[in-house]
Amino acid sequence: MPRRYFPMSTDDQLRFPDGFLWGAATAAYQIEGGADAEGKGPSIWDTFSHTPGKVFHGDNGDVACDSFHRYGEDIALLKRLGVGSYRLSLSWPRIQPTGRGEVNAKGLDYYNRVIDGLVEAGIEPSVTLYHWDLPQALQDAGGWANRDIADWFGEFAAIAGEAFGDRVSRWITLNEPWVVAHVGYRDGRHAPGIQDPALAVAANHHLLLAHGNAVSALRASSAAPVGITLNLTVERPVTPEAAAHAAVLEARQNGVYLDPIFHGRYPELLDGDASFSPAAAGHVRDGDFEIIGAPLDFLGVNFYAPHYVGMLHADGEPRRGETVTGPDTVSIQPDGLPITAMNWLVEPGSIRELLTRIVAPVTGALPVYITENGSSWHDYVTQDGQVNDLERIAYLRGHLAAVHGAIADGVPVKGYFAWSLLDNFEWAEGYAKRFGLVYVDFATQERLLKRSGEVYASIVAANALPK
Numbered sequence: 001m002p003r004r005y006f007p008m009s010t011d012d013q014l015r016f017p018d019g020f021l022w023g024a025a026t027a028a029y030q031i032e033g034g035a036d037a038e039g040k041g042p043s044i045w046d047t048f049s050h051t052p053g054k055v056f057h058g059d060n061g062d063v064a065c066d067s068f069h070r071y072g073e074d075i076a077l078l079k080r081l082g083v084g085s086y087r088l089s090l091s092w093p094r095i096q097p098t099g100r101g102e103v104n105a106k107g108l109d110y111y112n113r114v115i116d117g118l119v120e121a122g123i124e125p126s127v128t129l130y131h132w133d134l135p136q137a138l139q140d141a142g143g144w145a146n147r148d149i150a151d152w153f154g155e156f157a158a159i160a161g162e163a164f165g166d167r168v169s170r171w172i173t174l175n176e177p178w179v180v181a182h183v184g185y186r187d188g189r190h191a192p193g194i195q196d197p198a199l200a201v202a203a204n205h206h207l208l209l210a211h212g213n214a215v216s217a218l219r220a221s222s223a224a225p226v227g228i229t230l231n232l233t234v235e236r237p238v239t240p241e242a243a244a245h246a247a248v249l250e251a252r253q254n255g256v257y258l259d260p261i262f263h264g265r266y267p268e269l270l271d272g273d274a275s276f277s278p279a280a281a282g283h284v285r286d287g288d289f290e291i292i293g294a295p296l297d298f299l300g301v302n303f304y305a306p307h308y309v310g311m312l313h314a315d316g317e318p319r320r321g322e323t324v325t326g327p328d329t330v331s332i333q334p335d336g337l338p339i340t341a342m343n344w345l346v347e348p349g350s351i352r353e354l355l356t357r358i359v360a361p362v363t364g365a366l367p368v369y370i371t372e373n374g375s376s377w378h379d380y381v382t383q384d385g386q387v388n389d390l391e392r393i394a395y396l397r398g399h400l401a402a403v404h405g406a407i408a409d410g411v412p413v414k415g416y417f418a419w420s421l422l423d424n425f426e427w428a429e430g431y432a433k434r435f436g437l438v439y440v441d442f443a444t445q446e447r448l449l450k451r452s453g454e455v456y457a458s459i460v461a462a463n464a465l466p467k
């Protein structure tokens with residue numbers, strides 16, 4: 001049967017380019033459990049989740065989805081979805097219990113079992129080195145606020161590269177350094193729960209140095225492509241007066257990572273702002289940008305929702321849907337846009353704007369992967385054992401159509417990883433917020449493919465989105 005050439009889109013479907021990589025993503029602390037199993041050391045999320053008041057309902061990751069034992073079930077679900085790749089992360093303290101020196105062989109064994117299982121199933125392992133679960137012993141030594149962590153992370157990367165580099169299909173050094181620095185050290189909603197802008201801006205820089213060291217260590221131990229995953233923001237000013245504020249917000253979240261990595265400097269817009277620019281705060285030393293700017297093979301982008309920003313009215317009173325964010329600024333929840341269970345906006349066009357306006361001008365021809373996109377809804381199992389998550393299906397279809405649009409605009413998006421394979425430990429929200437294509441009954445650990453998972457499987461199989 002001669003292979004028919006399918007145009008990018010026909011009347012009834014949006015076709016993705018041949019070889020487009022479909023995937024699903026998780027992270028170690030969110031799914032594994034086995035918090036102290038087989039030699040694993042404590043992470044800052046073990047500490048944080050066991051600290052009263054930090055996580056909704058007092059939830060913790062002691063068991064989570066029990067993927068430490070049930071990874072075989074997870075791989076079977078990935079096969080059911082038909083995805084080409086699985087994005088997982090390594091628990092640093094499972095491999096190095098104190099974050100430095102001694103390696104826990106049983107920790108390496110676990111990831112060898114998972115990676116071998118994926119390879120056997122014909123699913124490419126896309127491995128994130130760090131997805132927020134820092135060894136507690138390193139936090140006790142200052143964590144990301146201590147510049148020495150760049151060397152500690154480089155050592156960990158070398159261990160991972162040597163142990164798994166022959167079977168890993170792509171490496172991601174860090175997941176969302178902005179969240180690590182600013183949610184962990186500035187507003188303190190995440191582990192380690194610090195509220196200190198000076199430490200946050202130091203962490204911002206040290207994360208980038210660590211990233212650069214990890215790129216070098218992986219290049220020395222693995223032939224697989226290397227990238228980083230950034231959660232980039234789209235800030236939409238609702239009036240011309242708010243445009244300058246929107247640009248500052250994008251510099252504070254996007255520029256402080258894109259500019260050092262791709263342009264060898266921090267954003268000029270933040271010059272003089274020592275609470276957001278590591279350059280202004282004096283953290284940059286000679287040679288730092290050579291380390292940070294190590295050439296990458298791809299950029300990973302996590303994106304969920306846009307933000308709308310405006311100026312506070314002259315009377316100083318926020319209007320309906322407005323939240324005061326500064327002396328004269330507000331964030332706005334526009335009427336008429338759906339919101340998810342996380343109170344995030346559903347506005348699919350924003351991912352196309354992100355890719356065309358913010359990413360492509362910086363990355364050019366460099367491959368881009370959507371390493372996370374998804375939505376949380378109040379899922380429940382019906383009497384006949386179904387999860388009819390129609391809102392998640394609508395979110396998924398809308399955002400895939402927008403990604404297709406960005407590709408048509410010329411952005412070299414090479415793949416899409418749905419967040420998440422499984423309902424899992426959603427950080428400070430605990431198990432109350434479900435993002436999975438697969439429903440997890442945490443009382444029984446039973447996994448149930450949701451309608452959205454069935455729809456995703458059909459999109460993957462067709463490499464196309466039915467209109």
Ligand SMILES: OC[C@@H]1[C@@H](O)[C@H](O)[C@@H](O)c2[nH]c(CCc3ccccc3)c[n+]21
Nearest residue numbers: 027175176179231302304372419426435
């Ligand atoms: O909140 C859903 C997912 C998390 O479960 C992932 O671990 C994390 O990579 C991730 N990042 C984002 C976007 C930024 C964000 C960070 C922290 C909390 C909420 C949103 C959303 N998500």
